Amino acid sequence: MIKLEHLSKSFTDGASEIHALHDVSLEIGPGQIFGVVGASGAGKSTLIRCVNRLETPDCGRVWVDDEEITALEGKDLRRARRKIGMIFQQFNLLSQRTASENIAYPLELAGVQKTEREKRVRELLSLVGLEEKARAYPAQLSGGQKQRVGIARALANNPKVLLSDEATSALDPGTTESILSLLKDLNQRLGLTILLITHQMEVVKNICDHAGLLEDGRLVESGAISDLIADPSSRLSRAFFPPPAGLRADALAVQAVITFLGDAAEKPILAGLVRQFDVDVNILGGNIQQIGGKRVGQLQVEFKGGQTQAALAYLRDLGLRVEVYQ
Numbered sequence: 001m002i003k004l005e006h007l008s009k010s011f012t013d014g015a016s017e018i019h020a021l022h023d024v025s026l027e028i029g030p031g032q033i034f035g036v037v038g039a040s041g042a043g044k045s046t047l048i049r050c051v052n053r054l055e056t057p058d059c060g061r062v063w064v065d066d067e068e069i070t071a072l073e074g075k076d077l078r079r080a081r082r083k084i085g086m087i088f089q090q091f092n093l094l095s096q097r098t099a100s101e102n103i104a105y106p107l108e109l110a111g112v113q114k115t116e117r118e119k120r121v122r123e124l125l126s127l128v129g130l131e132e133k134a135r136a137y138p139a140q141l142s143g144g145q146k147q148r149v150g151i152a153r154a155l156a157n158n159p160k161v162l163l164s165d166e167a168t169s170a171l172d173p174g175t176t177e178s179i180l181s182l183l184k185d186l187n188q189r190l191g192l193t194i195l196l197i198t199h200q201m202e203v204v205k206n207i208c209d210h211a212g213l214l215e216d217g218r219l220v221e222s223g224a225i226s227d228l229i230a231d232p233s234s235r236l237s238r239a240f241f242p243p244p245a246g247l248r249a250d251a252l253a254v255q256a257v258i259t260f261l262g263d264a265a266e267k268p269i270l271a272g273l274v275r276q277f278d279v280d281v282n283i284l285g286g287n288i289q290q291i292g293g294k295r296v297g298q299l300q301v302e303f304k305g306g307q308t309q310a311a312l313a314y315l316r317d318l319g320l321r322v323e324v325y326q
């Protein structure tokens with residue numbers, strides 16, 4: 001649904017040149033929710049703005065729904081942009097217009113007739129659960145309600161793709177949660193493909209099925225969340241699982257976090273381990289969370305005994321993610 005091929009973009013800032021994007025290639029399939037994370041200045045906004053051509057790359061190509069966005073200008077570009085909605089951290093609503101009038105705005109630009117427009121606005125208000133606020137002005141709405149208006153406006157022309165640049169960063173945790181579940185719901189009900197930028201790992205864990213890490217304009221990691229979790233060298237997945245508090249070095253014991261994906265969570269692996277290797281296993285803690293729609297279990301354990309290293313190697317051979325804290 002979205003394809004970026006060898007995208008580069010530089011800005012000149014006085015005498016110096018800033019490489020905001022450097023040879024970024026990426027494919028996002030229909031119906032995916034793809035999260036882009038990275039430090040401030042990594043090039044996230046530039047990347048997303050290249051997708052709807054708010055920014056034009058220096059080189060490389062962008063396709064959305066089989067149409068090459070980078071080859072279009074003028075009227076053709078405006079038409080293609082209707083397939084791409086966008087939401088923002090600061091909502092970007094028109095303060096002189098009511099919620100309904102904000103949502104109607106892109107329909108007016110697209111030349112939709114008044115009765116059809118009013119019908120569509122009613123549908124959109126109900127889609128985002130904001131029927132009661134139709135006549136309210138932005139100043140009379142909460143942050144979460146403003147973002148719902150932003151989402152309805154972004155969806156007015158039935159886009160196939162929604163771009164989100166830190167859409168939940170200005171919201172409190174509860175409101176963030178409700179906006180994320182609305183996005184997930186829209187993704188499932190409308191088959192909407194979502195490309196979102198966030199600095200909150202919780203957002204990626206909560207709704208994304210794919211993710212990528214941008215660093216100094218380069219895409220240094222990307223893939224399905226389940227593949228990233230299974231790969232112990234993945235920096236993104238290390239960020240999903242910050243080291244648990246309370247694990248500490250001990251001369252006699254090795255403390256480790258074992259991560260189980262999907263079915264592996266059901267198997268009695270530790271019992272087999274104790275039988276097969278001469279080790280003592282103490283369970284210090286554990287949890288099961290949903291990440292990228294998958295069940296992921298984690299156990300914090302302490303191993304004591306001569307064959308600890310062999311036992312850890314055995315767990316890794318089973319395909320489990322094992323992180324040792326010594």
Ligand SMILES: Nc1ncnc2c1ncn2[C@@H]1O[C@H](COP(=O)(O)OP(=O)(O)OP(=O)(O)O)[C@@H](O)[C@H]1O
Nearest residue numbers: 011012013018020039040041042043044045046047
């Ligand atoms: N219009 C511009 N003119 C000059 N430099 C720019 C412009 N837009 C972006 N940059 C620079 O390009 C780099 C990438 O910026 P970008 O806004 O894409 O980062 P970001 O990852 O979105 O950061 P943040 O998390 O702070 O929003 C930064 O060094 C930024 O200063």
Ligand SMILES: [Mg+2]
Nearest residue numbers: 044045046165
């Ligand atoms: Mg940004």
